[in-house]
Amino acid sequence: MTTNATLPPRRSGEQPVLEAVNLKINFPVGGGLGKNQVVHALDAASVALTPGKITAVVGESGSGKTTLARLFARMYQPTSGTILLDEVPVDSKKLGRDYNRAVQMVFQDPFGSLNSMKTVRHHLQRPLLIHGHAKRGQAVEQRIHELLEKVKLTPTIDFIDKMPHQLSGGQRQRVSIARALAVEPRVLLADEPISMLDVSMRLDILNLLIELRDVDQLAILYITHDIASARYLADDIHVMYAGQIVESGSAQEVINGPRHPYTRELIGAVPDPDKLRENNLRSSHAERPAPGEPPNLITPPSGCRFTPRCPFATAACSEAFPSATEIGDRHQVACYWVANQKSSSCPDPV
Amino acid sequence: MRNALSDRRAQAGLLIALFFTAIAIFGPLINEHVLHQNPLAIDLEAFGQPPSSAHLLGTTSSGQDVLAQLIAGASQSMIAGLVAALLGTAIAIIIGVTAGTLGGRIDSALTAVTNIFLTLPGFALILIVAGYTSNAGPVLIGTIIAVFGWAGGSRALRAQSLSLRNRDFVQASRMIGESRIRVVIVEVLPHLTGWVTVMLLMGFVGGILSEAGLAFLGLSGVDTVSWGTMISQAQAQNALLGGMWWWFAPPGLCIVALGGSVALINFALDQSYNPRLSGLSRGQLNAFQKIKKRVQRTPKSPQSSENVLEISGLTVEYVTDRGNVVACKQVSLNVRRGEIVGLAGESGSGKSTLLTSLVRLDRPPAVTTSGSVLFTDRQGKTTDLVSQSEAELRPLRWTSISLVLQSAMTALNPVMRLGDQFIDVLQTHDTTLSKAAAQKKTHELLKNVGIAPNRSNSYPHEMSGGMRQRATIALALACDPELVVMDEPTTAVDVVMQRQILANVLDLQRKFGFAIVFVTHDLSLLVEIADRIAIMYAGKIIEVAAAEEIWNAPQHPYTVGLRDSFPPLSQTTVSLRGIPGAPPDLRNPPSGCSFHPRCPLKFDGCDRDEPELLQIGETSVACHQYEGANPKEMVIQ
Known part of the structure; x- marks a missing residue:
């Protein structure tokens, strides 16, 4: 927390409820034969979650976005860096219910995240009883109905005694969200909550998250690889590549005006039927460069990990990961090329 | 229990x-x-006696x-x-x-x-x-x-x-x-x-x-x-x-x-x-055999030799102990030579069932109960794939129709080097091909998808997911097929790799002229690569139209809802609603139009009659609201 660059971009005057500062984690892998190899899964990530805001973290598989969510959920211990809850560092030893009371999670797989042998009632009454939000009996029952109402599983009486296998994927994900809400948290971590749902049911879940942000003022972390959904939902966005956050800013600004070479490539690759005429796979005959792929994170490239694929890479890129360059209101890009452009105030060539 | x-x-x-x-x-x-x-109790009077009444x-x-x-x-x-x-x-x-x-x-x-x-x-x-x-x-x-x-x-x-x-x-x-x-x-x-x-x-x-x-x-x-x-x-x-x-x-x-x-x-x-x-129960097996016997094949001729594939009236059912489940109902669809046809639908729409049926890979308890799949090769010879035995299908597989599946890791043999798998396929379909010639062809095929020839010595696990998927595509093209069926070929790879793979596929398609049936749930992707798109819902095709039409002027209320379920990437963000409810359970399908419980436009009769596929201009759509609009042009495609 020494320089400004290590702090996540903040909205002025708003107090983050949960904040990751320079979070880094290495996972040991079974090297065998005495080799102690580690996967450098996440490198110096700083993300702040603010009440009433949805912060998206986008990236491809293996970019570290789910690892970040699980660090926030305290399923892993970070190798270094700090998590601040209400600006107070979270003690790694003192875990438990106080943290969980503030921070809850919705998992990706609506089939795996509910216990297939328990009813909807069981899933919702446990958090109520554990956190004392309702005592036994009528109060619990009433609160469960309120929660089902909240996630729009109505009429609630039809759902309360259902087993998970009697529900559709979308309905299960609502139960999963209701379970998290039963704790009455201030932060909701949503790890790819729609990726396993049928397309026609995704928007309802996204709209529910929007309602939780606007009405209940929750701070929401939205992890996704679906960039269009992040644009629909999020206020702020962080783009990750191979365990590093390469670009952050308001969702509209980052997605409509990406600056980092990787963000440009990523957003250029998303199918966009509304721009069919300008950017169509079928009409382009240009020679394509050999496809690049994310690096092996056991032996990641030094410095910026995008260097081997980057058309603008220079020797400096391999030396150290660039500190963030502020290029707009809270819009930060970790890239030497972008920083040079800004300092020489060249117009954007692309 | x-x-x-x-x-x-x-x-x-x-x-x-x-x-x-x-x-x-x-x-x-x-x-x-x-x-x-x-x-x-020891009874010395009665030792060693055989059974008796006492x-x-x-x-x-x-x-x-x-x-x-x-x-x-x-x-x-x-x-x-x-x-x-x-x-x-x-x-x-x-x-x-x-x-x-x-x-x-x-x-x-x-x-x-x-x-x-x-x-x-x-x-x-x-x-x-x-x-x-x-x-x-x-x-x-x-x-x-x-x-x-x-x-x-x-x-x-x-x-x-x-x-x-x-x-x-x-x-x-x-x-x-x-x-x-x-x-x-x-x-x-x-x-x-x-x-x-x-x-x-x-x-x-x-x-x-x-x-x-x-x-x-x-x-x-x-x-x-x-x-x-x-x-x-x-x-x-x-x-x-x-x-x-x-x-x-x-x-x-x-x-x-x-x-x-x-x-x-x-x-x-x-x-x-x-x-x-447990496999199939005896009841399932009996029902299965009965259906097999009942299904009759009448030889058909194709409507046009321009069509590499003509699916008509294809119905596929799953035999269960509690009656049959119709997963694909009276599906008709043509694929023109060199055309890319997209097939989109959610889970339970029947798109995977249709796909396995048309490449004749359906296995019990799935059974094709009616319809035909006519394949016409370049020489104009027509075969009804549904009536062919496995032995008759074998020469057609890979040389005429090949398949790319979602998971490359399961499509490739994990204990064989990549190159050997290609040589294996090439020599199986052309027994006269020498090893050296097969090797040369392998390198050419790999080069087509941007894989260096020296990677042919690698095992599948030594390659990245993207490279494996490109290798599977190269393998599908090994015997110069006329039709390549692709089932969610890029769902398992990242979006940057997806674009590279698809660009590559389109280049090759232009070069070799094969037709593609591309199955996915991602409509926004299909719009970009397909010529025509068929939308499936609850086992039926409910709309077929040119790709741009499907996106810009969808006719069926379900297609409209599906399109609006994709938030825009570049257009102004507006509040969107998905489709209420969930896709139907095919074990207990709704009466009439299977979309009516979720349809915002339903009217009297939608829950009673099943709509037929009607031709409205260039679009085919199965929805009651278009009936009577121009009854003279009602053509079942």
Whole structure:
């Protein structure tokens, strides 16, 4: 927390409820034969979650976005860096219910995240009883109905005694969200909550998250690889590549005006039927460069990990990961090329 | 569990087990009040007698009544079995589940202990311990057996709880603040019921057999009667040589019957916990055969030689015990030579069923009940794929139609080098091809998809996911097919790689002119690559139109809803609504138009009549709102 660059971009005057500062984690892998190899899964990530805001973290598989969510959920211990809850560092030893009371999670797989042998009632009454939000009996029952109402599983009486296998994927994900809400948290971590749902049911879940942000003022972390959904939902966005956050800013600004070479490539690759005429796979005959792929994170490239694929890479890129360059209101890009452009105030060539 | 109890084998097994349990409990009473026999009473007047009305199963060489001994012995065997089962399983649960859920050092220590017990020569130790404790009763024997026999089950339970520990629902209950002990008891343990039941049953049988074995060796009390001591004494008194079968056969048969009953229950339980083991039920098979016979094929000719594929009236059903499920209903679709046809739909829309049926890879319980799939090759020869036998289809596979699946790792052979798999395919379809020529062709094919020739020496696991998927595409093009069917070929790869792969596929398609049927749930992707798109819902094609039309002017309310379920990437963000409700359950489809329960435009009649596919300009759409608009142009495509 020494320089400004290590702090996540903040909205002025708003107090983050949960904040990751320079979070880094290495996972040991079974090297065998005495080799102690580690996967450098996440490198110096700083993300702040603010009440009433949805912060998206986008990236491809293996970019570290789910690892970040699980660090926030305290399923892993970070190798270094700090998590601040209400600006107070979270003690790694003192875990438990106080943290969980503030921070809850919705998992990706609506089939795996509910216990297939328990009813909807069981899933919702446990958090109520554990956190004392309702005592036994009528109060619990009433609160469960309120929660089902909240996630729009109505009429609630039809759902309360259902087993998970009697529900559709979308309905299960609502139960999963209701379970998290039963704790009455201030932060909701949503790890790819729609990726396993049928397309026609995704928007309802996204709209529910929007309602939780606007009405209940929750701070929401939205992890996704679906960039269009992040644009629909999020206020702020962080783009990750191979365990590093390469670009952050308001969702509209980052997605409509990406600056980092990787963000440009990523957003250029998303199918966009509304721009069919300008950017169509079928009409382009240009020679394509050999496809690049994310690096092996056991032996990641030094410095910026995008260097081997980057058309603008220079020797400096391999030396150290660039500190963030502020290029707009809270819009930060970790890239030497972008920083040079800004300092020489060249117009954007692309 | 309930399924298992309705299984006839389980019922038979339970009946036998209950019979022996009753005998074990009421044995002394039966002996005293019904038979008026004391199993240990020596009657020198009546030694070695064959069965008679006085002694229903004859007597031993000391004149003891065999039936009375058999009845008295039941309780000894059952007690040994029960103690072994209950105690052994309890130890296994405590050690195995603790190790599996706590992990770390506790796991290492407990696993070490388990492994030591696993390597101990169990029965030899049982012999030694039993030998030192003379007059070992059934409880002691059961205990000894449990102490030496829990390790195997414990390992299984540890493995199970280890995998459960990382499941999301366990993580989720930790997340809401559930205590560790409750997580184990309330969330994890119920999932181990199947394992625990099987362990109890196995422990029971093991206990009975070991008790018999120990008694046979003379290691149980002299004054107790059990099935084992009966056989032991019969052996000691040369009953076999003396032809006294009534002495040793009944206890032997009882042991077999009790063990067999447990095995029967076990079979049924195993099948109910792992339904995949069972295959088709007899009812399913009968129904399946009947349908196969009923389906009649009438030779058809294609509407146009321009169509490489003409699917008409294709219906595919899944045969289940509770009637047939129609997964694909009267599907008709043409694919023109060199055309890219997209097939979009959600889960349960029937798109995967249609795909497997048209490449004739459907397997029971799926059966094609009507319709035809006409394939016309470049020379103009037409084949109805539905009526072909597997042998007749083989020459068409890969040279005419090839397939790219979602998971490249399963499409490629993990123990073969990439190049060898290509050479294998090439030489299978062209037996005259030399190895050198096949190698040259392999390098060419790999180069087509941007893979360096030297990678042909790699194994699939040495390649990245994107490279594997490109290799599968190259493999699908190996024999110059006229139609390539692609089932979600890029769902498993990242979006940057997806674009590169698709650009590559489109380049090759332009170069070689094959047609593509591309199946995906991602409509926004299809719009970019397909010429025409067919939308499927609840087993039917509900709209077919040019790709841009589907996006810019969708006709069917479902297509409209599906399109609006994709938030825009560049257009202004507006609040969007998905489609209310969920896709229908095909086991119980809605009446009339299957979309009517979710349709914002439904009117009277939608829940009654099934709409036909109508031609509206260039678009085909199955929706009642278009009926009567231009009835003259109603053409069923």
